[in-house]
Amino acid sequence: MPAADLASSPFLLAARGEPVPHTPVWFMRQAGRSLPEYRKLREGVAMLDSCMQPDLITEITLQPVRRYDVDAAIFFSDIVLPLKAVGVDLDIKPGVGPVVAQPVRTLADVAAIPDLTPEHVPYITEAVRTLVGELGSTPLIGFAGAPFTVASYLVEGGPSKEHALTKAMMYGAPDVWAALMAKIAGISAAYLRVQVEAGASAVQLFDSWAGAMAPQDYVAHVMPWSSQVLAAAGELGVPRIHFGVGTGELLDLMGQAGADVVGVDWRVPLADGIRRVGGRPVQGNLDPSLVFAPTEVMLARAAEVLDAGRAAPGHIFNLGHGVMPSTDPDQLARLTDFVHEQSRR
Numbered sequence: 001m002p003a004a005d006l007a008s009s010p011f012l013l014a015a016r017g018e019p020v021p022h023t024p025v026w027f028m029r030q031a032g033r034s035l036p037e038y039r040k041l042r043e044g045v046a047m048l049d050s051c052m053q054p055d056l057i058t059e060i061t062l063q064p065v066r067r068y069d070v071d072a073a074i075f076f077s078d079i080v081l082p083l084k085a086v087g088v089d090l091d092i093k094p095g096v097g098p099v100v101a102q103p104v105r106t107l108a109d110v111a112a113i114p115d116l117t118p119e120h121v122p123y124i125t126e127a128v129r130t131l132v133g134e135l136g137s138t139p140l141i142g143f144a145g146a147p148f149t150v151a152s153y154l155v156e157g158g159p160s161k162e163h164a165l166t167k168a169m170m171y172g173a174p175d176v177w178a179a180l181m182a183k184i185a186g187i188s189a190a191y192l193r194v195q196v197e198a199g200a201s202a203v204q205l206f207d208s209w210a211g212a213m214a215p216q217d218y219v220a221h222v223m224p225w226s227s228q229v230l231a232a233a234g235e236l237g238v239p240r241i242h243f244g245v246g247t248g249e250l251l252d253l254m255g256q257a258g259a260d261v262v263g264v265d266w267r268v269p270l271a272d273g274i275r276r277v278g279g280r281p282v283q284g285n286l287d288p289s290l291v292f293a294p295t296e297v298m299l300a301r302a303a304e305v306l307d308a309g310r311a312a313p314g315h316i317f318n319l320g321h322g323v324m325p326s327t328d329p330d331q332l333a334r335l336t337d338f339v340h341e342q343s344r345r
């Protein structure tokens, strides 16, 4: 496949704010639990084990591209995989999420976490290379967790709604916090570099839980480290998407952190999101629950998102957060077709 076809794919055009033949669409968490063919492949294989096997990574990443004909593939992995790869004792428990055996509390705990090198993740390099060959003109999105969201798992020891221990460290032990954020920023930047050097066409930095922060704390304790990762990714020459949930009050800051594209969740009307991110392309933002509505209701709301998206220099259609496990894949197929047809008019 000529490189020019990839460079002029609707996804990469939109990410650069250039004119598109149709609005590109992909779905966060498209590779995973809602697909029967995924569940079949994963039978008897632990989540993190599947993230270390190039043949499984490749097949799971390709499944939604085949099924939906989406405009981009997202690499099948997890935001905690790089920590596992450097030796942090953690697991992903089904229905729970990432669980860390010995939560990080002290400077010594931080210092004990090794930096990531490509030698830690040979299976990532191998899987990306294979995928890029298979995907041809369809871009592969690499990703990493942003320092705050990854730190929350490390400090809390597992998923958290309030992030109380994480914030306690941020406010009460700023030296430990800064060391931890610097450590994760380095690991995330190195993980993105591995994926892009192996052929990924774009990267997404997932700061899923950043919406827990007040803007002043985001600026003081979170944004500098996300900026560091985004700046490092910028040197790789690929578009950078910056995403979080519940980030209505942070969208301007997330734009300023150095992203090319800002993800908007469904709580913010897309027109407002576009104004807040300051002239950048946007990604989003259909409520992921709308797949459970009657098809015509879902599509009517998708049409509104597409209309609003025309005000941005570039619009990548997505859900406002990940695909939920009980989503009917046929609804996502209809949604993908609708976005393509409607935006060609």
Ligand code: CP3
Residues within 6 Å of the ligand: 027, 028, 029, 030, 031, 032, 033, 042, 047, 074, 075, 076, 077, 078, 079, 080, 092, 093, 094, 095, 096, 097, 098, 143, 149, 159, 206, 208, 322
């Ligand atoms: O399709 C894709 O988007 C690619 C794969 C992907 C996974 N995790 C696979 C996964 C991506 C991009 C992620 C990122 C991720 N992981 C984020 C950021 C994105 C977001 O949704 O906000 C976060 C916060 C995590 C941490 C994590 N991993 C959680 C909260 C969970 C859910 C736990 C559960 O089962 O409800 C996971 C597990 C996980 N990551 C699964 C998959 C397919 C489910 C595990 C399984 O199938 O057994």
